Amino acid sequence: MSTHVSDKELTAGAIAARISGEITGDPGRRVCGVAGLIEAGPDDLTYLASPRYVSFMEQTRAAVVIVSADWRGQSPAILIRVANPEAAFMQVAAMFMPPPIRFPPGVHATAVIAADARVGRNVTIGPYCVIESGAVIGDDVVLVAHVYIGHSATVGAACLIYPFVTVREYVRVGVRTILHGGVVLGSDGFGYDNVKGKWQKIPQQGTVEVGDDAEIGVNCAVDRARFGVTRIGNGVKIDNLDQIAHNVHIGDDSIMAGLIGIAGSTHLGRRVRVGGQSGLTGHIQVGDDAVIGAQSGVTNNVAPATVVFGAPAAPYEKAITIQSLIKRLPELKARIMELEKQVNELRAAAQGKPSA
Numbered sequence: 366m367s368t369h370v371s372d373k374e375l376t377a378g379a380i381a382a383r384i385s386g387e388i389t390g391d392p393g394r395r396v397c398g399v400a401g402l403i404e405a406g407p408d409d410l411t412y413l414a415s416p417r418y419v420s421f422m423e424q425t426r427a428a429v430v431i432v433s434a435d436w437r438g439q440s441p442a443i444l445i446r447v448a449n450p451e452a453a454f455m456q457v458a459a460m461f462m463p464p465p466i467r468f469p470p471g472v473h474a475t476a477v478i479a480a481d482a483r484v485g486r487n488v489t490i491g492p493y494c495v496i497e498s499g500a501v502i503g504d505d506v507v508l509v510a511h512v513y514i515g516h517s518a519t520v521g522a523a524c525l526i527y528p529f530v531t532v533r534e535y536v537r538v539g540v541r542t543i544l545h546g547g548v549v550l551g552s553d554g555f556g557y558d559n560v561k562g563k564w565q566k567i568p569q570q571g572t573v574e575v576g577d578d579a580e581i582g583v584n585c586a587v588d589r590a591r592f593g594v595t596r597i598g599n600g601v602k603i604d605n606l607d608q609i610a611h612n613v614h615i616g617d618d619s620i621m622a623g624l625i626g627i628a629g630s631t632h633l634g635r636r637v638r639v640g641g642q643s644g645l646t647g648h649i650q651v652g653d654d655a656v657i658g659a660q661s662g663v664t665n666n667v668a669p670a671t672v673v674f675g676a677p678a679a680p681y682e683k684a685i686t687i688q689s690l691i692k693r694l695p696e697l698k699a700r701i702m703e704l705e706k707q708v709n710e711l712r713a714a715a716q717g718k719p720s721a
Contacts, residue, residue: 390443539577554611
């Protein structure tokens with residue numbers, strides 16, 4: 366589906382000039398929007414993202430396709446050759462986007478702000494926001510709508526907080542951090558003790574700290590510590606629907622895909638990358654620059670700069686070998702059964718008995 370969200374129209378030649386590309390075809394051809402290679406219409410620009418999509422190049426209806434400088438295939442579209450097609454496409458997409466949404470400073474009439482809350486300059490507080498007693502809101506913060514800031518919580522300058530975010534009591538958020546819709550920071554950690562067959566709640570008395578320049582995706586939950594701090598470091602990027610348990614620490618500049626669960630007291634180092642649908646058990650250490658492949662189950666420490674994969678997770682080369690062997694299990698089973706049959710026949714022959 367094409368992205369015609371503005372009335373802007375550019376020629377292929379003008380686009381090529383803006384992205385320093387080499388054009389093959391009519392430079393006067395108009396372009397009205399951008400789209401994926403498969404979905405693009407006759408007035409769209411698209412790009413070849415990966416060799417796996419090469420088969421669509423001869424079928425695309427796009428007016429213009431951005432390709433790598435060394436691509437030599439066939440396509441009915443006008444081609445623009447560049448060093449980095451993905452980066453160039455992002456640049457072109459920005460040309461067609463409408464201006465970003467701006468939230469003017471001010472407090473909506475429906476907002477509820479405690480008398481002793483401290484609110485900085487140029488702050489936007491949208492409809493139905495609640496700011497509790499003792500909370501501190503830094504300069505240039507935007508609370509879009511329906512945001513709850515708990516007692517004595519702190520939100521640093523220039524944060525952008527989307528609707529239905531909850532920042533619970535005593536939680537601290539750094540500067541320039543983005544919290545997407547439905548994020549909950551500081552919900553109680555999952556702590557219970559079985560007393561005479563009944564689950565008794567263990568008080569969760571710690572807090573959550575989120576660093577500067579972090580971004581947390583839709584409907585993520587970051588639990589407060591049982592004691593001490595659950596910490597999300599500076600520059601951390603977290604995708605949608607992730608669960609981060611009590612006393613977890615995530616080091617600076619780490620990045621996590623969606624549907625990840627991290628159990629209590631696990632510590633991730635700096636620049637760690639975690640693939641989607643992975644699960645990390647509690648009380649383990651993941652070293653700096655480690656990479657955890659998608660759908661991995663991590664039950665032991667991961668050394669720095671190590672790539673692990675699988676469930677249970679293992680070093681990448683070992684995990685790939687295990688996966689390839691699993692796929693061969695039916696074949697290997699058949700071979701073992703045949704070998705057992707041959708062994709039985711040889712034993713029977715040696716004993717002068719008929720084989721089974």
